[in-house]
Amino acid sequence: MASKRRPSNPPAKGDLAASALAATEMPAEGLPEFAFLGRSNSGKSSLINGLVGSKVARESQTPGKTTRLHFYRMSEWYLVDLPGFGYAKRSKADRAFFGQAVETYLTTRQPLLGGLLIQDCRRDPEEEEAMVVQWADESNRFLVVVANKMDKLNRREQGERLRALENAYGRQVLMVSAKFKEGLDPVRSAIRGLGLRLP
Numbered sequence: 001m002a003s004k005r006r007p008s009n010p011p012a013k014g015d016l017a018a019s020a021l022a023a024t025e026m027p028a029e030g031l032p033e034f035a036f037l038g039r040s041n042s043g044k045s046s047l048i049n050g051l052v053g054s055k056v057a058r059e060s061q062t063p064g065k066t067t068r069l070h071f072y073r074m075s076e077w078y079l080v081d082l083p084g085f086g087y088a089k090r091s092k093a094d095r096a097f098f099g100q101a102v103e104t105y106l107t108t109r110q111p112l113l114g115g116l117l118i119q120d121c122r123r124d125p126e127e128e129e130a131m132v133v134q135w136a137d138e139s140n141r142f143l144v145v146v147a148n149k150m151d152k153l154n155r156r157e158q159g160e161r162l163r164a165l166e167n168a169y170g171r172q173v174l175m176v177s178a179k180f181k182e183g184l185d186p187v188r189s190a191i192r193g194l195g196l197r198l199p
């Protein structure tokens with residue numbers, strides 16, 4: 001019978017390499033990392049799956065499901081799915097802890113090149129999104145801003161929301177539908193521009 005064991009060196013693209021809260025649980029090889037940030041339910045995991053081309057990240061039916069930092073092994077880098085911020089139903093103590101794990105990761109993690117901030121295109125950026133932009137500016141890290149769920153709007157509304165969001169962020173915003181895999185090429189190009197290979 002064929003062995004079910006997959007070769008572990010190197011792991012297949014998109015393999016979950018670590019599910020971590022503390023730095024000691026994170027990959028230690030020092031490979032570049034690129035993080036997906038955004039409010040809970042904004043579509044981080046769905047976008048990751050769309051970009052990687054297979055179902056690697058777990059998509060939630062219940063918001064706030066991604067509670068740890070998930071490290072997915074890509075070719076010579078790690079894609080990091082972060083717990084969503086702004087999820088109100090969790091206890092205060094938990095929220096502080098998850099918030100703390102993400103904050104420590106963002107501010108101290110050496111191999112972190114930058115991130116992708118994803119938000120629902122129907123919403124305006126709020127304090128959390130502003131904090132992510134500030135983090136990227138202050139720590140000199142690359143940031144791509146993505147507005148997801150464009151399939152919820154008609155073409156005219158899409159144009160209006162794109163203008164409003166680019167105005168609010170003062171930078172380029174990429175409109176996508178993670179669900180229908182629309183608008184993903186510019187997102188891929190931005191990530192590849194960092195020298196990170198995608199399938």
Ligand SMILES: Nc1nc2c(ncn2[C@@H]2O[C@H](COP(=O)(O)OP(=O)(O)OP(=O)(O)O)[C@@H](O)[C@H]2O)c(=O)[nH]1
Pocket residue numbers: 038039040041042043044045046047058059060061062063064065066082083084085148149150151152176177178179180
């Ligand atoms: N209509 C539509 N729904 C989407 C899209 N992207 C994601 N969703 C839905 O939104 C919900 C949340 O998606 P996830 O990818 O799990 O969101 P997440 O940001 O990873 O959420 P957390 O892990 O809880 O932080 C799921 O029900 C998805 O099916 C999209 O482009 N269009």
Ligand SMILES: [Mg+2]
Pocket residue numbers: 044045046058059060065066081
């Ligand atoms: Mg998720």
